[in-house]
């Protein structure tokens with residue numbers, strides 16, 4: 001999963017990036033895009049790995065990209081280059097500044113920055129959608145497709161993102177190539193001072209997020225930066241001092257998984273124990289395709305051991321003896337924690 005950290009200059013993106021990834025790129029203005037990978041902690045994988053002692057243990061991963069803001073007298077907005085980068089991401093994380101930054105003249109105004117970002121993305125999409133409609137008229141395109149774009153246009157003109165349109169109203173499949181910004185899941189991270197780290201999201205902002213079908217978390221990048229340097233025990237005590245229970249990374253991963261509606265299935269064996277993130281409600285055949293296209297193409301059946309059952313019985317053998325090992329076909333809906341063993345033939 002690719003998560004892009006975006007936002008205006010000096011909002012704390014690089015600081016947040018460093019605390020999430022544990023990489024220490026220098027904060028401060030501008031610079032290049034930074035890329036860092038984080039393993040998604042999963043106790044189930046830890047446990048399976050202890051049981052199978054595989055050569056390799058592979059966790060799900062999140063690739064964070066830190067995309068610098070635009071600098072200059074008037075430039076509060078996003079550059080073309082930034083917009084192009086943003087289009088490559090599965091999830092956008094907008095970092096909003098809610099702390100005084102001595103190197104910036106403007107006082108913190110997260111509400112205005114959020115509004116500006118939302119509008120900027122809406123206008124970028126409106127441009128794409130309008131061009132598509134113009135072209136479709138000239139080419140006498142499929143009326144259904146034109147209607148779909150008209151629908152999106154009407155939504156954007158109401159200053160709402162495309163993501164508010166339900167799948168019943170809008171079929172996403174033909175839209176993939178357009179890389180629309182406002183159809184992407186959005187997570188807003190309000191970056192605050194230490195004192196405000198544990199206070200709730202201001203209602204004005206949560207109201208906007210609700211209208212735009214976006215999620216939000218509150219964090220203080222400077223606290224998190226300190227946490228990142230501590231041992232696990234010290235971390236818990238330090239967080240408690242600020243009235244916090246989980247680190248930003250933990251909350252971040254949870255929020256991103258919820259936004260994308262992701263679950264994990266597992267594969268196990270002597271060679272590798274591995275987590276595979278997939279969208280909820282994925283069928284077994286497509287899930288097999290995550291591992292390898294051959295497994296999808298030649299899919300026959302899959303053995304399914306639900307994680308809890310597996311732990312309860314202690315081994316595949318015991319599970320089989322208890323009659324709890326399931327054999328499922330291609331339309332089986334994979335559940336979170338299923339341990340799959342795909343039978344295929346190519």
Ligand SMILES: Nc1nc2c(ncn2[C@@H]2O[C@H](COP(=O)(O)OP(=O)(O)OP(=O)(O)O)[C@@H](O)[C@H]2O)c(=O)[nH]1
Pocket residue numbers: 007008009010011012013014015016026027028029030031067068069070099100101191192193194220221222223
């Ligand atoms: N007090 C305080 N300062 C912060 C916090 N987060 C970042 N800063 C400071 O704000 C300044 C800018 O932070 P960066 O992380 O470089 O901001 P950025 O969004 O990456 O900026 P660009 O890359 O230029 O767009 C740095 O001096 C940080 O130390 C925070 O939570 N609290």
Ligand SMILES: [Mg+2]
Pocket residue numbers: 013014015027028029030031066068069
């Ligand atoms: Mg930066």
